[in-house]
Amino acid sequence: MRIIDNQKEFDQLCLDLEKESIIFMDTEFCRRKTYYAILSIIQIATLNQKIVIDVLSGIKIDGLKNILIDKKICKVFHAPDQDFDILLHIFGKLPVNVFDTQIAAGVIGLEEVMGYGRLCKAILNINLDKSLQKADWLERPLSKELLKYAIKDVEYLIPLHRELSKEIDSRNLWDTYKTRSDKLSDPATYKINLEKIIKRVGVQDRSKEFKERFCHLIMFRENVAQTIDLPRGYCASDYQLIELCEKLPINDDDLSKLNIYQLPIAKKIFKNKLFELCLGLREAAKIN
Known part of the structure; x- marks a missing residue:
């Protein structure tokens, strides 16, 4: 396993990845106290090496954009919705030529929304330890235990992709896979879903x-x-919005009677709006 934490090695890695036809990817991030996720590491595996890019080391990762949008390189992820939301924010573009092992699992008749650990058990008969899923990925230095845990999230994508692709091939299900996976390349997928x-x-x-x-x-x-880069719930919960919708305050007196009075959504810089x-x-x- 290689740890990339300096610009020279990262730039060389990008040049090396341009020669690959397929890579296996995942990310680890934190968004507990922010609206925008803080990207911590990017895990990449090829058929010959395993790599962890330490994004918090200060390196500029712009060079990865060309890899992600290169149609000649297949990018294998598992359930990458959150990863893609982050990458879209960073690069302004979504990855193309993507194979999602979760969607593929649903296509061949397994659970529609199957976690990585369960999929590894079902396809590879491997019991994957997910006990560090809630780890603090902003902590530095990253422990050997965390790094080992992180790299397994791409290591097993290699045999998963092989077995799932083989099954989709044998059952002629690629059209079904494409139909279900088209949403991954649609920016609308990563916008707030009001109906939901x-x-x-x-x-x-x-x-x-x-x-x-x-x-x-x-x-x-x-x-x-x-605007203030805080989680939605910190600004006002969904249920506080219901109260706000019912009362529709138009002055300080109205606002003081609601539970949101001390929350960011009602603070001075936003209150008049x-x-x-x-x-x-x-x-x-037509409410008085």
């Missing part, structure tokens, strides 16, 4: 007008979270 939030918080049976107001407030919270939004929503709904 509405269902999750249980307001799908409210009036159309209420749901429209609720969506406006969700997007307002999104802007706040992005919140009042303006709520006033507009009141007028649209």
Whole structure:
């Protein structure tokens, strides 16, 4: 296993990867206290080597973009939605020519949403230790235990890809795989899903007008979270947004009666914009 933590080695790695026809990838990151995930490491395996790129070492990883968007290189991931969300934010582009082992597992008749550990057991009969899944990947130096754990997330992608591809080939299921995997290359996949939030918080049976107001407030919270780089829930929970949607405060007196009064969404730099939004929503709904 190679640890890449300096620019010279990283730049050479990118040149080497350009010669590969297939690479196996994963990332580790942290977003517990931020809106935008902090990328910690990138794990890459080829058929000949295993590599961990220490992104927090200060190296510039721009050179990886050309690898990710190179159509000649197949990139194998497992359930890369969160990885791609991060890579899209960093590079402004999504990887192309991707093989997702989770989607492939569903295509051949296994569980539609199958975790990496369960898939390794089902296909390779390997019991994968996932006890460090919640580890602090921002901690430095990275322990040997963490590095060993991280590299296994790409090491077993090699035989998984081989076995899943073989099965898809033998059953002529590549068209099905392509249909299901097209979402990975669609930037809309990584945008906030308003309908999903509405269902999750249980307001799908409210009036159309209420749901429209609720969506406006969700997007307002999104802007706040992005501006101050804090998780959405830190700015206001989904259920606090429901209360906000019901009351639509337009002044300090209204706001002081709500549970969000001390939250970032109601702080000084956003408060007036919140009042303006709520006033507009009141007028649209003809609420006094």
